[in-house]
Structures are given as C-alpha cells and as structure tokens.
Amino acid sequence: MEDLSGEWVILKNDEIVERNKDIRVILEVSKKYDDEEISISKIPSATYCFY
Amino acid sequence: MTKLGFTFPYRVKPGARKLPKKIKENLLNYPLIPIRFYYKNKRTPIIEALLDSGADGIYINRAMADFLGLPQIKKIESGGMGGKYKCYETKVGLIIGRAGRVVDFGIVKAIFPENDLDVPFLIGRKPVFEEYQVIFEDYRQRFKLIPKEIALKKK
Numbered sequence: 337m338e339d340l341s342g343e344w345v346i347l348k349n350d351e352i353v354e355r356n357k358d359i360r361v362i363l364e365v366s367k368k369y370d371d372e373e374i375s376i377s378k379i380p381s382a383t384y385c386f387y
Numbered sequence: 388m389t390k391l392g393f394t395f396p397y398r399v400k401p402g403a404r405k406l407p408k409k410i411k412e413n414l415l416n417y418p419l420i421p422i423r424f425y426y427k428n429k430r431t432p433i434i435e436a437l438l439d440s441g442a443d444g445i446y447i448n449r450a451m452a453d454f455l456g457l458p459q460i461k462k463i464e465s466g467g468m469g470g471k472y473k474c475y476e477t478k479v480g481l482i483i484g485r486a487g488r489v490v491d492f493g494i495v496k497a498i499f500p501e502n503d504l505d506v507p508f509l510i511g512r513k514p515v516f517e518e519y520q521v522i523f524e525d526y527r528q529r530f531k532l533i534p535k536e537i538a539l540k541k542k
Contacts, residue, residue, distance in 0.1 A: 340402055342505055346432075350404040359503075360450045363431070371432035375421065377401045378435075378507040383415070386468050387439060387446075387506050 342381035346374050390518065390534040391490055393483070395420060397528040398435070418523060418530045420510055425480035426455040426494075433485050434508055438530060440521065442467075442511025445481065445497035451508070452477060452499040465498055473501040483515065483532075492518075 344362040346354035346369065353374070354365050362376060397416035398404065404411075419435040424447065431451070451457075452475070459475040466472065477499060481492040495514050515521070520538035522531040 345401045347401055347435075350401075352402055358450070359448060360454070363450065363454045366432050369432070371430075375433040375435050376431070377419070379400050379402060380415075380417075380507075381505050387437070387442070387509060 340379045343379050345377055345379060347377055348374050388490060388492060388518075390536070391484065391488055392534055392537065393488070393532040395530055395532075397525070397530070401435075416525075416528055420483060420530075421485040422508070422510065423480075423482040423489075424451065424455060425482065426457055426478075429455050430480075431455070436508035436510045438515070438521070439509045439511050440516065440523070442509045444511045444513040445479070445495060446506065446509035446511065447477075447479065447497050447499045448506070448508070449499050449501070449503045455479065457497075457499070462501075463498065465500075467506075472504065474498045475501065481514075483510075 343355045343357055344359045345352045346362060346366055356362050398419045399411050399414045399416055403414055418438040420438045421433050422436045424431045457477040457479055461476050463474050463476050464471055465474045477497050478494050479497045481495050482489050484490055492514055518535055519532040520535060
C-alpha cells in the first residue's frame with residue numbers, strides 16, 4: 337500500500353479519489369464533486385499521534 | 388437546536404478501508420465524526436474530524452479559516468503535546484452528522500493556528516461534550532453521542 341502519511345484526501349464511498357499534502361488544494365478540488373457524496377479526511381502522519 | 392442521538396463506528400485511516408477485515412483488525416481505529424463547517428454563504432463538504440476528549444474546543448486549520456473567510460477575533464496562545472502555538476480565536480458554523488441526520492450547533496467558537504500544523508480537524512469538548520454524553524466504546528469500535536437531556540433523565 338502506498339504511503340500517504342500526512343496527506344489530505346477526498347473520499348467517495350471510502351475510496352480515495354483525490355489526495356494532496358495541501359488542504360487548500362483539496363478544498364478547491366472538492367468543488368467539482370457533489371458534496372453530499374464526498375468526505376474530506378486526513379491520513380495520520382505517524383503510527384501513533386498525540387495531538 | 389434540535390438534538391439527535393448518534394452512534395458512529397470507529398474508522399481505520401483512509402486508504403485502508405477496503406482492505407480485508409483480517410488486516411483491518413490489526414490497524415488503529417479512530418473516532419472520526421462527520422461534520423461540516425459553514426460561515427455566511429460558504430459551506431464545506433463533509434469532513435472526518437477527530438472527536439478528541441483531550442481538546443478544549445474546536446481546532447481548524449488556517450487554510451479552512453481562509454476558505455470560509457472566518458474572522459480573526461483575537462490572537463491567543465494554545466498548546467498541545469508540550470508545545471505552544473500562536474493561534475487565533477474565531478467563530479464558525481458547526482454541523483455534525485450526515486445523510487439527513489444532522490445537528491446544527493450554529494455559530495461556535497473555534498481556533499486556528501497562525502501557521503498550519505500537521506493536525507486533523509479536532510472536535511474537542513466545547514461545545515459538543517457540553518451538549519452530549521459521549522461514550523467511547525473501543526471494545527465495540529464505536530462511539531455514541533447521547534443528548535444530555537436524555538442522559539440526565541436516566542439518572
């Protein structure tokens with residue numbers, strides 16, 4: 337599985353359809369989708385995260 | 388605000404959700420809550436935010452604040468994991484839930500950093516934990532939000 341650590345993604349039916357390290361890009365790209373169908377999420381940057 | 392109760396499953400990280408169950412069982416799961424932010428005439432798609440009982444409030448990132456045109460109400464200092472960060476207090480509309488089962492919290496307080504950090508959106512205690520009994524059931528891989536009015540009646 338490709339390492340996408342730390343990237344922001346757009347999910348459609350739990351499949352990654354867009355990815356980028358910059359959420360600004362993801363927010364712009366999200367406009368081309370019907371927003372009822374997608375989710376924006378972030379892939380953790382490390383195995384264990386403590387925010 | 389009309390409140391609904393919610394039960395959400397824990398989720399593995401994006402990219403791993405279509406893996407066989409046997410593999411997913413060995414991966415970390417997260418209490419990700421579907422939310423939307425809004426401000427004036429702008430609204431985000433659904434966002435998977437981390438429901439974080441250790442966070443005091445709502446954390447968004449700078450890019451989202453810019454995207455929605457959120458105001459910088461005042462500069463503050465916030466901290467996490469031993470570090471301190473310059474942040475701004477702001478206000479933003481918060482909706483939790485999805486697919487027609489949603490609760491609109493209205494405009495709530497949030498903070499965003501001066502310089503973006505490698506952190507997801509965090510839904511901390513204020514205001515969600517003030518309005519809901521929140522039960523993390525790691526042994527069932529799910530979490531529940533029970534309206535406080537219902538939780539208080541049960542006592």
